[in-house]
Amino acid sequence: MTVERLCSIHDVAPGEARRVDLGDLRIAVVRIGDEWYAIGDTCTHQNISLSEGEVHEDTREIECWKHGSCFSLVTGEPSSLPATKPEPVYELRIDGEDVLVVLP
Numbered sequence: 001m002t003v004e005r006l007c008s009i010h011d012v013a014p015g016e017a018r019r020v021d022l023g024d025l026r027i028a029v030v031r032i033g034d035e036w037y038a039i040g041d042t043c044t045h046q047n048i049s050l051s052e053g054e055v056h057e058d059t060r061e062i063e064c065w066k067h068g069s070c071f072s073l074v075t076g077e078p079s080s081l082p083a084t085k086p087e088p089v090y091e092l093r094i095d096g097e098d099v100l101v102v103l104p
Helices: none
Strands: 002-008 016-022 025-032 035-040 061-063 070-072 089-095 098-103
Touching: 002 016, 002 025, 025 098
Parallel strands: none
Antiparallel strands: 002 098, 016 025, 025 035, 035 089, 061 070, 089 098
16 A cells, blocks of 8 residues: 555645546546545546546536546446446545545
8 A cells, every 4th residue: 555645735626626647547636625536537438537527516426528427436436328437446635735645
């Protein structure tokens, strides 16, 4: 298990997502109020960045802007087609003003 800094809490506004690259790993960091989520940033349907899509605060999902697939920020499971495979989700920790991700 490795813990890496992704960004500052000030880098992501509530209701928005931001892409962070850790080497070859692309992660979308999502903030909903005081809750934080991390999900793989590449739509499993096509190679599209999820962080550029809309965050659905009420359902805790992020929508791929290209074809409309929505992914749970909690489980990574898609809730709509055309995506059928889940995205990985990651544990986040807040340490002061730093957003940290726990990697397996």
